[in-house]
Amino acid sequence: TLPRYLGAPADAWAWIACDTSTTRALATHLRAALPAPRRQVRAQGYWRP
Numbered sequence: 001t002l003p004r005y006l007g008a009p010a011d012a013w014a015w016i017a018c019d020t021s022t023t024r025a026l027a028t029h030l031r032a033a034l035p036a037p038r039r040q041v042r043a044q045g046y047w048r049p
Helices: 002-006 020-033
Strands: 014-018 041-045
Touching (some): 020 041
């Protein structure tokens, strides 16, 4: 599962790319709910619904 990967090696990361509001929500969730430092979460919103 994702928590297992992000809590593991320092070079593990998550990439999120979707509409801007969903991207923000997912990135915020990962950073708050999981032990995922900002450097391990790449998020790019590329359109507004």
